[in-house]
Structure formats: structure tokens, C-alpha cells
Amino acid sequence: MTVNDIDVATHRVALSFEDGVTRFVTCREDQTVADASYRQRINIPLDCRDGACGTCKAFCESGRYDGGTYIDDALSQDEADRGFVLPCSMRPRSDLVLQVASTSEVAKTRATTYAGTLVGLERLSRTTVEIAVEIPNRGELAFLPGQYVNIAVPGTDVSRSYSFSNAPHEERLTFLVKLTPGGAMSTYLDERAAVGDALSFTGPNGSFFLRETDRPVLLLAGGTGLAPVLSMVRTLSAASSERHAHLVYGVSTDEDLVALDQIERAAAGLANLTWDHCVADPDSTAANKGYVTSLFGPEHLHDGDVAIYLCGPPPMVEAVRTHVSQGGVEPTGFYYEKFALAAPAADAGSTAGAPESSEPDRPNPPEPEPDPEELLPAPGARAIAGQTILPAADTLPWAGPRPAADDGGSARRIVKQVVFGPSEVSAGPTDDGYQIGEEHPDVQSSDAVFEARQALELGALELTIGRLGSQQLAGYRLLAESTLPYVRGDRFLDAQAYTEANAAFHDYLFAQTRNAHLLQAYQALGVKGRMEEALRTATWCHPRCATDHVEIVEAFEAGDRDRARRLIADHAERSKLTMRRAMAGTSRSTRPAHVSPGRFDDTLVVVTGAAQGIGAQVARRIGAEGGLLVLADRSELVAEVADELRADGHEALAVTCDLETWQGAEELTRR
Numbered sequence: 009m010t011v012n013d014i015d016v017a018t019h020r021v022a023l024s025f026e027d028g029v030t031r032f033v034t035c036r037e038d039q040t041v042a043d044a045s046y047r048q049r050i051n052i053p054l055d056c057r058d059g060a061c062g063t064c065k066a067f068c069e070s071g072r073y074d075g076g077t078y079i080d081d082a083l084s085q086d087e088a089d090r091g092f093v094l095p096c097s098m099r100p101r102s103d104l105v106l107q108v109a110s111t112s113e114v115a116k117t118r119a120t121t122y123a124g125t126l127v128g129l130e131r132l133s134r135t136t137v138e139i140a141v142e143i144p145n146r147g148e149l150a151f152l153p154g155q156y157v158n159i160a161v162p163g164t165d166v167s168r169s170y171s172f173s174n175a176p177h178e179e180r181l182t183f184l185v186k187l188t189p190g191g192a193m194s195t196y197l198d199e200r201a202a203v204g205d206a207l208s209f210t211g212p213n214g215s216f217f218l219r220e221t222d223r224p225v226l227l228l229a230g231g232t233g234l235a236p237v238l239s240m241v242r243t244l245s246a247a248s249s250e251r252h253a254h255l256v257y258g259v260s261t262d263e264d265l266v267a268l269d270q271i272e273r274a275a276a277g278l279a280n281l282t283w284d285h286c287v288a289d290p291d292s293t294a295a296n297k298g299y300v301t302s303l304f305g306p307e308h309l310h311d312g313d314v315a316i317y318l319c320g321p322p323p324m325v326e327a328v329r330t331h332v333s334q335g336g337v338e339p340t341g342f343y344y345e346k347f348a349l350a351a352p353a354a355d356a357g358s359t360a361g362a363p364e365s366s367e368p369d370r371p372n373p374p375e376p377e378p379d380p381e382e383l384l385p386a387p388g389a390r391a392i393a394g395q396t397i398l399p400a401a402d403t404l405p406w407a408g409p410r411p412a413a414d415d416g417g418s419a420r421r422i423v424k425q426v427v428f429g430p431s432e433v434s435a436g437p438t439d440d441g442y443q444i445g446e447e448h449p450d451v452q453s454s455d456a457v458f459e460a461r462q463a464l465e466l467g468a469l470e471l472t473i474g475r476l477g478s479q480q481l482a483g484y485r486l487l488a489e490s491t492l493p494y495v496r497g498d499r500f501l502d503a504q505a506y507t508e509a510n511a512a513f514h515d516y517l518f519a520q521t522r523n524a525h526l527l528q529a530y531q532a533l534g535v536k537g538r539m540e541e542a543l544r545t546a547t548w549c550h551p552r553c554a555t556d557h558v559e560i561v562e563a564f565e566a567g568d569r570d571r572a573r574r575l576i577a578d579h580a581e582r583s584k585l586t587m588r589r590a591m592a593g594t595s596r597s598t599r600p601a602h603v604s605p606g607r608f609d610d611t612l613v614v615v616t617g618a619a620q621g622i623g624a625q626v627a628r629r630i631g632a633e634g635g636l637l638v639l640a641d642r643s644e645l646v647a648e649v650a651d652e653l654r655a656d657g658h659e660a661l662a663v664t665c666d667l668e669t670w671q672g673a674e675e676l677t678r679r
Contacts, residue, residue, distance in 0.1 A: 019100040023050065024069070029112035040076065041095035041106070043490060046483050047512040049519065052095060053110050054482045059083070059097040063479060068093045071104035096486075119210050119522050122149060126205040127180070129197070132266035134187075136232065137197050138173075141181045141207055150471045151176055153218045153239040154317070154345075155523075157211030159183070161192045163200065167210070168193045171319070171345075173235035173267075175242035176470075184232040184267070212471075215529035216345040218243060218317065219463030223340060224252040224310050228300050228328060230320025231259055234267060236345065237319060241274040241281070248277065254308040255283035258300040258324075262292050300324070301331040315341040322346045340456060341463075455584045457533050461514070462580035464530050466573060471521045474567045480520055481565055487513040488557035495554040503543040506554070511536040513557050539587070546590035550582035600629040608635030614676070616667055619643040631658035640676050642666045 016036045023031045023045065035044035042064055045052050055063035059078025068091050075088060076097030083094050095106065128140025143149065151157075156171040168191075170183040187194040218225075218240040229237040234257055241255065255275070259265050265287060275281045284303045286296035296303060308314070309332070316339050318328055325344045332339065476484070491513060494506035514535070518527040543549075556579040563572035613630050617623035618639035627639055631653045637660040639646050650662035663679045665672035 019071075020103045021045075021071075021100060022103075022105045023052065024105060024107050025110060025112040026108070027111040031112065035100050035104075037099055037101065039099065041098055041100065041104070043486060045095065046486050046516070047490065047509065049512070049515060051480075051483050051516075051519070052108055053479055054096060054486065055479050056082075057096050057482050057486050059094050062094065064095045066093055066095055066109060067091055067107040068098075069105040069107060072101040073104060074099045074101060119213060119524075120148075121208055121210045123206065123208045124181070126201065126203055126207050128182070129201055129203055132184075133263050135261075135263045136266045137185045137187060138267075139183050139185060139197070139201075141183070141209075142179070143181070146179055148475075149181075149212075150475065151212035152467045152470060153243040154216045154236040154319075155212040155214045156236070157209040157213065159193070159207060159209040161196050162205060162207065163196065164192050166192050169213075171214075171233075171236035171239065172212075173238040173270075175239055175246055177246055178242070184235040186232045186264075211523075213523060213525055214345065215464070215523075215525045216317075216319065216343055217467050219315060219341065219343075220466050221315070221459075221463065222251060224308075224314045225254075226304060226308050226314055226316045226339075227253060227255040228304075228316065228318040228320070228324075229255070229257045230300065230324045231264055233319035233321075233345070234271075235319075237317065238267065238270060238274065240317065241271065241278070244281070245274050245277045250280055252310075253278065253281045254304060255281065256300040256303045257283070257285040258303075258320075259285075259287055261289045262287055262294065265294065299327065301327060306335065306337075309335070309337045309339065312338050312340060314339050316343065318342075318344040320346070341460070455587075457535060457538060458580050458584045458587070460533055461530065461535055462577060464526060464533075465514070465517060465576050465580075468517045468521050468526060469569070469572055469576065471523070471526075472517065473564055473569050473572060476520060476564060481561070484513075484516055484520075484564065485558070485561045487516050488561045491554045491557050495549055495551075498549060498551040499547055500543070500549050503546050503549075504540070506549075507536060507539045507543060510539070510557075542587050542590045546586075548589050549586045553579070553582050553586055556582065600625070600632050603629060603632045605633060607633040610634070610636070612636045612638065614638045614640060616640045618649055618662075619646040620649075624649050627653065627660070631656070631660060637661065638663060638676070638679070640665055640667060642672075 016038050018034050018036050021033050021035050021041055021044065023033065025031070031050050033041070033044045033048045033050060035041055042052060042054055042057070046054075052066075053063050055061045059076060059082050062082035065083060065087075073093065075093060076099060078094050078097045083092060093106070122143045122145065124141045124143035126139060127142045128138065130138045130140075132138050151172060153176060154171065156169050158167040158169050160167045170185060172181060173184055174180060174182045185193060185197060187198065216236065225240075227237045227240060237255065237257070241253075244251065244253065255271070257271065265285065268285065271283060271285075275283055284296060285294065286298050286300060286303055287294040288297070288299060290297055316328070316332070318325055325346050329342070332342075487509070491506060491509040494500065494502045494509065500506060514530065515527065518530045521527070556575060560572060560575045560579065563569075563575055608630050611634070613635040615623055615627045615630065615637060618627045619641035620643070623639075623641065627637055627649060631637055635658075637650075637653065637658065639650050639660055640663045642664065644664050646664060647662040650660040653660040661679065663676050665675040667673055667676065
């Protein structure tokens with residue numbers, strides 16, 4: 009029996025905050041309101057989780073509930089009689105309205121604003137300035153190599169986005185700024201800036217950062233896109249990393265070529281780092297004239313076992329992507345950050361937040377030659393036996409949203425052969441002008457999605473460990489413990505419920521980074537969807553998958569960075585093993601044991617009761633033997649069997665109908 013075999017009533021709980029905002033959650037009768045809230049990403053005040061402190065105390069305006077168990081110090085009898093409750097202990101018995109003694113900001117996170125002083129102002133060339141900033145609370149700022157902040161331009165109401173060029177451990181914060189005529193930040197730096205000026209910035213932002221693995225890296229920088237790459241190299245140097253790395257830095261003109269001495273110093277301590285630079289201008293005095301794609305080859309791509317990090321303008325990103333693809337290489341990870349030139353100050357109001365950067369120009373592609381051939385319609389081509397079957401229709405390009413993740417690979421295959429490229433994870437253009445994304449091979453062949461989750465979580469760990477308060481840790485523990493009831497030993501009691509609780513647990517850490525880009529990057533991986541698909545009929549799981557969650561929280565509570573890192577890495581491996589077993593089990597359970605190839609070639613076969621059991625297995629065997637299938641069943645699950653068969657290259661039509669009725673039989677014959 010699974011946890012969900014017995015239906016449990018659910019109720020709607022309205023959480024009314026002090027600032028007038030009301031949020032709604034759905035809560036089962038066997039759940040506490042706090043548990044339901046955290047699972048649905050609404051982080052109400054919480055500390056003890058078991059009715060011992062009173063931090064979550066709220067007032068119930070209406071509804072019936074079981075108040076649960078708590079101590080008098082947390083909620084007195086008089087308070088309980090007046091309608092006060094503890095969401096960490098109470099369970100609903102009807103719809104509820106609760107007044108929460110806090111603002112709605114507790115239910116979400118936002119980036120922090122830091123105030124500092126401009127302590128360095130150096131013109132590296134006619135087109136580029138390096139600025140340095142110090143803040144008094146430097147210990148509170150944690151960032152990852154590759155991330156950026158939005159710096160408020162003094163004397164204006166706009167901000168501009170710049171990546172850190174220093175490593176996270178360095179006290180002084182440095183940034184590279186490309187000067188553009190009329191730009192808000194450029195005008196400030198050219199005309200008004202002076203050491204000692206007050207500067208403020210918000211962040212850190214972005215999911216473009218160096219992932220911590222031993223895999224070789226290829227670092228590509230265009231123009232002031234060098235800043236985040238410098239931060240990465242300095243981080244590798246500080247760690248005395250032995251990773252094999254190759255860096256290529258490209259600019260448009262000799263005037264844009266800066267910080268070569270900084271690269272040299274950062275690279276000096278890295279025995280396995282090689283680097284080079286190029287200038288696009290054919291009149292340059294540089295040894296290498298051209299683009300970054302000319303300075304890396306197969307020896308830097310390691311047959312695909314490489315992570316590529318690229319920061320530059322959109323044309324550069326696309327040129328590198330095309331170059332690598334044409335070389336027949338599918339890198340394990342392709343991480344990029346695109347940015348464009350900010351508008352002049354006159355237009356700043358409409359482009360606030362766009363980064364002021366300029367990268368190597370790419371020649372515009374030639375206009376396509378007009379096609380001299382005219383496509384002539386063939387009369388009667390849309391008809392069979394004089395009856396129009398395919399009426400003419402105007403087909404417009406798809407303008408709807410693109411799915412965040414594919415369905416595990418089947419949507420990109422025809423007859424099991426990959427036709428479309430690897431999945432791309434992109435947060436799209438952000439409000440501050442950056443577009444950040446990453447690409448990975450098919451998860452079924454590389455486990456890349458779980459490796460990507462691990463890399464993102466290790467980054468989130470660096471931003472949060474030692475910085476979470478007691479309430480945040482209590483919420484984290486609540487979500488960790490909520491995964492335990494669905495696993496016993498090495499068996500799922502309810503794989504679907506585990507998947508839901510697991511997703512809420514992993515989401516929470518990213519939410520605590522106060523970096524929306526990191527949370528979006530994790531969610532865009534589609535881990536939950538992949539788990540739902542693979543674990544739908546799974547029974548086995550690694551016995552530590554759920555307990556890992558609790559141990560990770562314990563490491564956070566103890567401030568033990570090394571243990572937390574080790575647990576996150578181990579948990580990723582155990583998750584991959586669970587998924588592999590589930591996918592292998594699904595394949596074994598559905599694959600016909602005995603097949604006579606060609607026995608049903610070009611034969612139309614109707615299979616009834618095809619949604620499950622014997623009917624589904626009969627359909628799979630006939631499909632494997634060449635039959636053209638019509639699958640009929642009262643259950644809508646028959647459509648999933650048809651989808652499975654089509655994904656394997658068989659022809660199958662699903663019809664949901666009841667063949668015990670005349671109408672059902674008529675529906676089948678009509679289809």
C-alpha cells in the first residue's frame with residue numbers, strides 16, 4: 009500500500025500578510041500548514057517546527073483545525089482560546105484564513121544592496137576602465153566566479169551590470185568597464201568620477217559561474233567579457249587547481265586589448281593552463297588576427313569531455329556554438345553569458361540595467377540570394393479520389409513559450425535516432441540585459457542533468473552556508489524531513505509524492521541564495537519532470553536518497569562546508585543510480601521477450617484493453633513485429649502506451665472508448 013492509497017482531504021489556506029498581500033496554499037489534513045507552505049515555496053516565519061518556540065504564531069480568522077501539540081511557552085491557553093495558532097503544529101479540517109505576523113517579503117527572497125566606496129579608477133586603454141570598490145561589510149558578500157552585480161550610476165536613476173573580475177576570496181572588488189559614447193556609466197567615469205565617491209550595487213546575480221569538477225575547461229572571453237573569466241582563472245589559481253584549461257581572449261581592436269598582465273599573473277600558478285589572445289582588426293599589430301574560434305582545436309575539446317565557458321556578445325556565442333558543432337563535438341557542458349551594448353544616456357530610461365559592454369564585431373552574414381525557382385502548386389495534390397484530404401492553410405511560426413526542458417530525449421528522436429541538437433537551458437534575456445544559459449547532452453546517455461544540478465548546488469552552497477538564520481534552517485530541515493515518509497529502506501512507498509517533496513527541498517536552497525537566476529537555471533534543467541517520467545512505476549531507490557537530505561541540512565546547521573559539499577556530490581551519484589535503475593526497469597518491463605520480426609508487416613491490428621497489462625504487452629509485441637496498431641481502452645492511459653510505441657518507431661493510434669457500448673464501438677470505427 010502506498011502513502012496515497014487512502015484518500016486524504018485537502019483544504020485551501022489563505023495566508024494574509026501584514027502588508028495586505030494574501031497567498032494561498034493547498035494543505036492536506038495530515039499535513040501541518042507550515043509543511044504545506046514550505047512545499048509550495050511560501051516561507052512563513054518558522055524556527056522550531058514542533059510547537060516549541062512560537063515564532064510562527066498566527067491568528068486564525070476562520071475555519072476549523074486541529075491545533076496539534078505544543079508547549080505553553082509557545083502558545084498559551086488564553087491565546088489559543090482567542091484564535092491564535094501555530095502553523096508548524098496545526099492541521100486543517102476545513103478551509104482556513106490565517107493572519108501572518110510578518111510581511112509578504114518573508115515568502116520570497118531578493119538580492120541584497122551594498123554600499124561602498126570607489127577606491128580605484130584606472131584607464132587601461134582609451135576604451136576600457138577598471139574600477140575598484142570596497143565595502144565595509146565585505147564578509148557578508150558571497151559570490152561565485154563569473155557572477156555580476158547591478159551598479160547604480162551616481163547622479164542618475166539608472167544602473168549598469170558588470171561582472172566581478174576579482175576572485176571571491178579577494179577583499180577588493182574589481183570590474184572592467186567598456187567606455188561607450190553617451191553611456192550613463194561611461195559619462196560618469198569620463199567626467200565626474202573620483203576616488204572616494206560613494207557607489208552602491210545590488211547582487212550578486214547570474215547563473216554563469218565556474219562549476220567545481222575536475223573536467224577540463226575551455227574559457228572564451230570577448231572584450232570586457234574577460235572580467236568573469238579573469239575571476240574564474242584567479243579562483244583556479246587560488247585553489248592551485250590541476251584542471252586542464254585553455255583560455256582564449258578576443259577583442260575588436262588593439263585599443264580594446266587590456267589586462268594581459270593580469271592574465272599572465274593569474275595563469276602563472278596554473279601548470280595546466282594555456283592561453284592566447286587575438287584581435288579581429290586585420291590592421292592589428294597582434295600576432296593573432298581573427299576570432300577566438302581560430303585559437304582552439306580538438307586538443308582543447310577533449311572529445312567532448314570538456315566544459316566550455318563563454319562570455320561575449322550574441323554573435324560570438326553563436327559563432328562558437330556553430331564552430332564546435334561543425335567539429336562533431338558535443339561538450340559535456342556549454343555555459344554562456346550574452347550581453348549587448350547599452351543605449352546612450354538619452355535613452356537610458358528605457359534600457360536601465362543593460363550592461364555597457366562591447367565585444368569583437370562579427371561581419372554581418374551576406375544577404376541570401378533570391379531563389380530563381382518558383383514553387384508551383386500541383387492541381388489535385390491535396391485530394392484523393394477527387395475528395396480534398398489536406399486543405400490549404402497558412403502556417404504561421406510558433407509564437408508560444410518554449411518548454412523549459414525536453415521529455416528525456418524522445419522529442420528529439422525519430423526512430424530512435426537523434427535528429428535535433430542537445431537540450432539548451434536558458435533563462436532568456438534578464439532585466440539587466442544579460443542572457444545566461446547552458447547546454448548539456450541527453451541525460452539518458454550522460455547523466456548530465458544531475459551533474460548540472462550538483463554543480464549548481466555546490467555554487468548555491470558557497471553563497472549560503474554560514475549565512476542562513478535559524479528560521480531558514482528550520483524551513484530547510486522541514487523540507488528535508490518531508491521526503492522521509494515516502495521511502496522505506498531501498499523501496500519507494502510513493503515515488504510520485506517523493507518526487508514532489510524532493511523538488512521542494514532542492515528548490516529551497518536556490519531560493520535562499522537571493523539569486524533568481526540560479527533558481528531559474530535549476531528549474532530549467534527539468535529535473536522534476538525527468539524524475540516524474542522515470543520513477544512513475546519505480547519501486548527501488550538508493551536507501552540513502554531521502555536521508556541524504558537530512559544529513560545535508562545537518563551539515564548546514566553545523567556550518568561544515570566540506571561535509572555539505574561531499575554530501576551534495578554523493579547525493580547526486582545516488583540520484584543518478586536510482587534513475588538508471590528506474591529507466592532500465594521500465595525498459596525491461598515493457599520490452600517483448602520474444603519477437604518474430606516482420607510477422608505483422610503492413611497489417612492493421614486493433615488491440616482492445618491496451619492501456620495496461622496483457623493488452624499493452626500484446627500491443628508492444630505486435631508493434632515490434634511490424635503491425636500498424638489501433639489501441640482501444642476505456643482508460644486515457646492508452647494514449648501513453650501509444651506515445652511509447654511511436655517513440656520506438658512504431659505506428660500506433662490511441663482511441664479512448666468503451667467497447668461495451670454501441671457509442672464506443674462507433675467511436676472506434678470512426679477513428
